[in-house]
Amino acid sequence: MKLTEDKHILIVGMGLLGGSYAQSLTAQGFSVRCITRRQSSVDYAVGKGWIESGATAADPELIAWADVAILALYPHIFLEWIAENGKHFRKGTVLTDVTGVKSSVVYRVQELLPDGVEFIAAHPMAGKEVYGVENSDPGIFRGANYIVTPTEKNTAEAIELCRNLGERLGFAHISELTPEKHDRMIAYVSQLTHCIAVSLMTCNRDPHLQDYTGDSFRDLTRIARINEEMWSELFALNKEALISQIDAFAGELHRIRTYLSDGNEEKLKEMMRLSTARRALFDKKTESNTESTGTPS
């Protein structure tokens, strides 16, 4: 099923991501409406021309109006909302989401929905340090990854529609993973990195740090400004996978510590060469030419 402009798109949750979806899809000629908590978010998005209209209550008519619904809510609110309002969707409607963890969410949502209403989960790996519809910007999707996580309950049509949505939003790389593989991967590339950034900020109390830091420290701690409500929830929902990634990382760091204290320079260089080789794969996919490793910075 192609995502054609005649489809009615309902966005539930008009925040940074919901607003960015709305902007992009309205600009492409879709009819976009929303349901969100705050009237001010509706007014802002309507005022900007990003949506036709919106409601702050879960209006059954508006829900039934949707051909495609994008749920852009925190995981627990997402589940509560579906439990309460899933029954209002028309047969044939396809739902997708933006949730950062999958196994703990996808199966429950698919169970909660009535027959004929299909949920195909996706994770747009894009964001900003700021929140709210006022800061939404479809530019954050450019060059980013978009991961579709189908289950055996999903149809080829819905999967195609969901991939098509990612393409239309401008994501650079669209891939498919099982919810479980997604969660293991995200524990590593996203959740572990946030744990590291937080630990790096809390392990030292020097108040003058910012006078002495180079690019490397700023890079590693950029994500240390963290939305504790969202991330503590995402961590809790992916606990086992995250803990095993923390352990794997801590083991490697301990290996460096051992090589250091043993004065085993050869083993240390070996690790650095492996790291360099692996990281080189990424640079094929990044523009940046000012990466700072040449000298201590």
Next chain:
Amino acid sequence: MKLTEDKHILIVGMGLLGGSYAQSLTAQGFSVRCITRRQSSVDYAVGKGWIESGATAADPELIAWADVAILALYPHIFLEWIAENGKHFRKGTVLTDVTGVKSSVVYRVQELLPDGVEFIAAHPMAGKEVYGVENSDPGIFRGANYIVTPTEKNTAEAIELCRNLGERLGFAHISELTPEKHDRMIAYVSQLTHCIAVSLMTCNRDPHLQDYTGDSFRDLTRIARINEEMWSELFALNKEALISQIDAFAGELHRIRTYLSDGNEEKLKEMMRLSTARRALFDKKTESNTESTGTPS
């Protein structure tokens, strides 16, 4: 003592940093010459008009020509070079350097130099992922930190000259630390971050990672492309300080792991709030507004 354009500047080691110093100082009207290992580096820098002339041997006349000498060598080569050639410097000459570790280098160099030849150490916290004079670029100093590390042997005049050099090169923030405080700080903001980046790259073998990573992972591993010769030497020369920073960081990461496995969301959020507050101090000093923490990326 002001760094006036009539001063003769000798750069020993025409690599990425040496070349960047040469470009900037020649453009400001200084007479700049160099001593470096490879004739090709001399030819390249002369051809570009970055230096007047250069030699591949430690020519006593050229060394005596210098009013100010900038040693841009790996620590062990730096020490060997001074031991062999320090005697050729004229009384009144001021030496400085670019070395990333200080206590293990500064005192030895000051001992090796003849009376009347003063070494004032400095650490320009700027770099690139690439090496060699061909990649040198004074632009790397813009917005970067420059740290002067005087000892009780240094004169106010030499310290002023050294700070003045940092200003002329365009560093954004110039500060002074004792060699010991510098090494503790650098173990944290620079060496620990490189250990983390390396561990992050080596703790997972998924060959398709680059298809799934967001900004945060790319940010944290940018410095995982690492010059193993230079960094293993810098680590070894700052072993104790680095190990204690690794331990402090590993302790915080373990705290997160404990809160996770105990389901202690409140403590987890507390750490995240502290991290966010500390990191906010840095953003006053950075331009980037596309920092990615809003959603898992």
